[in-house]
Amino acid sequence: MSVVIPAYNASEFLPQTLDSVLAQTYKSMEVIVVDDGSTDDTQGCVSTFLSDSRVRYHWKENGGDGSARNEGIRISTAPYVAFVDADDLWYPDKLEKQMPLFDQKIKPGIVFSDRDLINEKGEPILGCQWPLFRGNRLYERLLIQNFVPTSAAVVAREVFKEVGMFDENIRYVCDRDFWLRASLKFPFDFVPKALEAHRKWGNQMTSNKLAFAEAALQLITRFVREHQDLIDASLESKIWSAAYARRGICLGESGRYRGALEDLLYAIRQRPTNRQAVKSLIKLVLGRL
Template identity: 35%
Template sequence: MTISVILPTYNRSGCLVAAMNSVLAQSHEDLELIVVDDGSTEDIESVVREVGDQRIRYVRRARNGGAAAARNTGLGHAKGEYIAFQDSDDLWLPGKLQKQFALFSSVPSHVGVVTGAKIIYGRDNQWNYGPGRVAYAPNPGGRLRLDEDQLGRLLTENRISLQNALFRKNCIPDTEWFDVCARANEDWDFAIRLAQHTSIYEDPDPVVLGFISTDSISTNGRKQIIGLLRILKKNREVLRGRKKQRSLMLIDVGRYFYTVGKTKRAIRFLAAALKEYPPHVKLLWSTLLKKLFRRRPQRAQA
């Protein structure tokens, strides 16, 4: 069964070959690797051609559009019945595809996604960044269950990193999976839409090694919070009946504005959070001075 692997890249020729080889060396060999050059200024095509594997397809975008647009471009060229994503600065562990493909035969037919975990170098589990720090994400203690409200969980906790997952191509009806207007948290936005169409099976074993780069979106708090605000706006109808989740998201926005010195905006969002779900007054009261403003928005896992 052919699996289409989509790898978007922008000016990362130094680590691209290693990321590609971790895909091509998989024990599940029936795959196509679609490398989407997102308008790089570096000569990415030569780097890709030198790998010399007939399963590779090189696609170049005329303009840089961001990871979401590049992934959508790759989906437009995908021929496989299953879809996987790789990043140009990550490494798949051996057996990733074979393990996840086999899991599909053991889970209910309504499951459209199988996902695993990632070992991340460059940050710890408290979202502190720097050399020598290592994290395991997502936390295996809170695995998604098939019998729970997965959408409710994913509204405030993004447990899906795209590189960790294998998707049925028909798991979501949209022709474009990702929001091209979002430059951060686009995978979280996708996970929320995904949970409204299919079920997700989470396996605790790691399948990816991730590395925090100096240009990693996950280190940019401003972009992350803009992505969260967009998620709030796009999911108004879903959140209308989930006041607790919306309140937590508003608290995250308020925390961010407080940390960057926008006190009036912070108070506005925190007040809205309490209006939405008054029981969170206990959370705010007990953590206002210390813990609240250390809480990180539930962003992408890498």
């Protein structure tokens, strides 16, 4: 097992992340911290862990999360690769619960799990209870919602050989792009419990949420165009309804009323039963009265 930790100016939380990885009950692993051109003491934080022979430190020029993950994949050696963001935490039995699923007769390419949310202090916010899906053709679900947390995923190396690595030209949603490409070729499986904690930042800006929604819509548009033969009219309506509702909500939060109204109305036209879009539209209109 190769564990890749992309780290950029991660000195505040990286020691906690490394502690959680090294505390795994599944012991056979190498842990690679890919320093993505940090300007803080990320290297110094890692140096205190190098007495553990499983830990490696690798520095590279800054290129973003996708670039750092790809570098980790390239220099890793194990047949399976797991990722964890430098401020997330793994629970001790994460890998022990996931790895047996790769021994099934129909071997999955990717195994993931649910996750919990924590704040900057490590205090629980809520249990996420993401929708969990297994099997083939998961692109049908992934086009509606990205339900595979990167820090909860373990990927068989043959997946990278077959579909490539993370697209470094895609901002914000390169993980979702990778899951979509992988889902065309490989089945997925999951452990139906939270095996990691994702740190949610209170200062995550509305503008960033909108950028994510814009990037997701661009990704979905490209995927649907390239794979139109796989997507029937009913599924396509659900896809557009979800994507435009998400962007409409973000536009509303950023004060762009006209754009929000247009997106939410379009989402409802595509799928009148989209309750999130309907509730968001009502909230938007009432807020203007």
